[in-house]
Amino acid sequence: MRLKINCDFDSKIIPKDFQSKVVSLFKAGITKSSPERYEDLFGGNKHKQYTFSVYLPKPRNKGAEIHLDEANCIINFSTGDAETGIIFYNALISLKGSKVLFGTGNHITIKNIQIVPEKKIIGNRTVLRTLSPIASRAHDRETFKNWFYSFEDEEFEPTLKRNMLPYLMDAFGEQARYDLEKLKITPISMKKVVVYCHEIHIESSVGIFELEAEAYLQKYLVDNGLGTMTGSGFGMVEQF
Structure with a gap:
């Protein structure tokens, strides 16, 4: 499930560490709509099966701040797990129209939420672009x-594979x-x-x-995020 969340800010100035504020927004919604799932979704250091x-x-x-031309933003959210998608959708709906703290002296308000159609992956090679x-x-x-490591470093791809191995094996077993x-990333x-x-x-x-990989791996990584720290706003990609 892919979601497009249109939001307004009170101010055109937001904190530099805005990803953590988005996570706080998610937490506020889950606390309100599905408090019994909070620990499962945010507790501990386990890999998050979603990205944004x-x-x-x-x-x-501007130093510790980011200045915007307009007081708004778009949050893109993606998960390959239907239940997780529904939980986050309901959480965000529960906050729609409400002001949520977004750093000192600023608030974020969800205006609307759209479900975005997903593209089918065909073949073992797909050109992707990063959204985060x-x-x-x-x-x-x-x-x-x-x-x-960045893509410029020799350790980038081997380390990325080590990051992904545990959660891909959890999802698909030894075959993963x-x-x-065999997975390859060509800049x-x-x-x-x-x-x-x-x-x-x-x-x-x-x-x-x-991205060159088996189609099932491509789909998982496009749906849930590529690499590590996906739950903190890293690794979101889309077909180009």
């Missing part, structure tokens, strides 16, 4: 340090391990970006690329 992106009108970085940056993260469990090894028009999220700077990648 935010379209901002002509954003300009792709994060490839190496994590040291002993020191708790993280390293992030072998099919993931067409990509660039490195650094995103400020959860109070850290994250090196990531945006642009257009070709």
Whole structure:
């Protein structure tokens, strides 16, 4: 399920860490409409089976703030799990027309929500473009340090595969391990970006690329997000 959520702000100035504020919006909706699912959807560090992106009108970085030309945004949400999609849809509907805090001195209001038709994936190669940056993260469990790689780094694709392996095996079993090894990402028009999220700077990648993989893996990654930190607004892609 893909959703397009049109929103208004009280102010044209929003916090630099706007992804975390969108997560707070989701949490407010789930708390209101499905509180029994809150822990399952947001508790712990487990992989989130959904992704989102935010379209901002002509954003300009100003220190800890982002200045917009217009006081609005579009949140795009996607999940391949029907139940999760319904839960988020109902959560967002429950907040429609209500002001929700979005940083100091600002609020966000959901104006309307649209269900977006999904394109069918045909074949083992698809040209995709990012709607939110792709994060490839190496994590040291002993020191708790993280390293992030962009498409320019040799470690980008191998690390991305390690990020995706656990949740793809949960979804599809041992076959996913072998099919993931064959997955290839070929940049067409990509660039490195650094995103400020959860109070850290994250090196990531945006642009257009070709994804070569089994069709079922392509569909899963397009529906739920590619890479890691999808629940924080990374890895959302669409067919180009």
